[in-house]
Amino acid sequence: MSNHDPVVTLLTKLNSSSGTISTAYYQGRIYRVDENAGDIERLRHLRLLSPDIRDAFQLRASFRHFLNAALSAERLFSMGANIGGYFQRLANLVDEHSFAYQENRDADCERYEVEIREAISDIADAIDDDLIILQAQVATRFAAVSTIAEKKRQNIHYQQRTQQLVDLLESFHFSDIGEHLEGHGELALSFKALLADRIPAFRESLLSTLELLNQYLFEFRRIEERAKRVRAFALHLNRNPDWTLKNWDEVADPEDWLMCATPIIVQPSPDVSAPEAEEMLAAIARTIHAVADIRSRTARPAGQIEVDSGNSVIDPPESPIRKAVRIYFKDASKSVQGISARDWWAANPIMLGEIKEESWLLRVMSEHDNKGKGGKWSLHLVTTQDPVFDGNVLLKDVIASKKAA
């Protein structure tokens, strides 16, 4: 291909400005800055950009439509191509071709043939594009718009457009374009293969889309009606907080929605006598432990208190001071001379830890008060008279010794 091929040259230029084109397409407009000034001038020169308001530029409509179709972009109230205009142009070209043929103008005939082939292709492509747009809108139920009212308006727009296309195809079916082209092999073949043979399929697709659109319109109306009822009901509940339903369950023939059958929980049991179940039951049996370590529960006879509750009692660990007191009195119970509590405290720092000496003495005396009567020890207090407070004593030490027999 030559470097001077205008198509290649154009595409090369477009490629070099692809960033600017993309920005203008997605943002709807583009402002001139130093970085894109060259691109903008180039695209304006190629008539692909038009001036917009406030020093901005936007893609020219024909180029934008091309990108929409190529990218299958969803457009609200998409208008599609002017297929009726294309049909009219085709009819005009065919007429002119006939005149040129009859008048032996060969060069004109060739030119008209090229134009007719393009016109046939234009019509087939435009119907195809329209069908793609319609099917995308129908498949998503006009997902680009959110409210039911908007969806309904979109639905009506596409319904009208689809109906127009169906009518157009039907009227085209009765046109005589095919007969005019019969004597011209290549043109007749193009017309038949690209358009005439495909028209029944186009028509079927359009009719099925139309049917869906009619159904959707009905559904949208029903959804709208339901939303109204829900709102009315919610409002009624709000205004009447004490409102309650009438006793519809007491009528002779309750409504279907009241007749929900009571659920049945199906719990099948295996037939142990069935030979075919033997293997499965054996497999289950093998999973059960041979030794039963199951604690059985027995019912307590009324009026009888159970001594053993069956629960094991977990003793809390003995505190260090309790242990020290126990060991001290155990040792003292064997000592005839007696053991000084203060000496024992000093001799067993590990066992008594951070317990202070005076606390220790008080704890020993407390233990003696509680258990001294039944204990195997006797306690001797080492005291002196208080110099100030008459009648009081100062405790110097406690000596526990074996109780005399």
Next chain:
Amino acid sequence: MFKQVATRLLEGAFICESTAPEDFRWLNSDDNRAAICEYLDKIGRHLAKTPNDQAYYVTWNRVGQNERAAVKGIFTEIKQTIRPLIHFIRLCMEVEKKDSSPIPGDRLEYTMLLKAVTENAHLFEVLREFGMMGKEYAVSDASAKGMLNKVIQQMEKRGYLILINPEQESYRFTGKLDYYYQIIDFLVENEGISDPSSQEQEAMPEQGRLV
């Protein structure tokens, strides 16, 4: 498939595209449905469908003295459920700013719902009103999250919502919603509940003459 579907139906399930898609599609076949109907008929039951063909469920063939208690039980449940359900539908409509009520199969995003009730005082108030609709909706934690969790939990428990994506916390409305829409239709028609917007429209000419 017959055994699975029949068991589910007998257990009181509403079979729909959201809860049991395979079972629902199986039941959409005329032959399969006929087989189930024949079986249910033998045990005094009938295969019912919600008005918009969104869910299948089982009803009694006829209501005699033995079935009266069951009918009463169903009615009691409807009485207890209808107010919170309508309130929930209204909340969803307000959050999504939609002029249509949710339909079976619609998605419900928990995070979007939580964001809306947290940021909008009116929606928070709507959510708070659930607390007056019975002990099932009472919460000790009065935060938006605590209340919303309770409501979603109840809606899921009653079978109107199904969790479809635990990670994204996405739910879907089930076919049982269609069953309740039929009850609402019935009550609107038979309990004298009127659409206030149509009343206002009817009142317009009269006001015009007065002016």
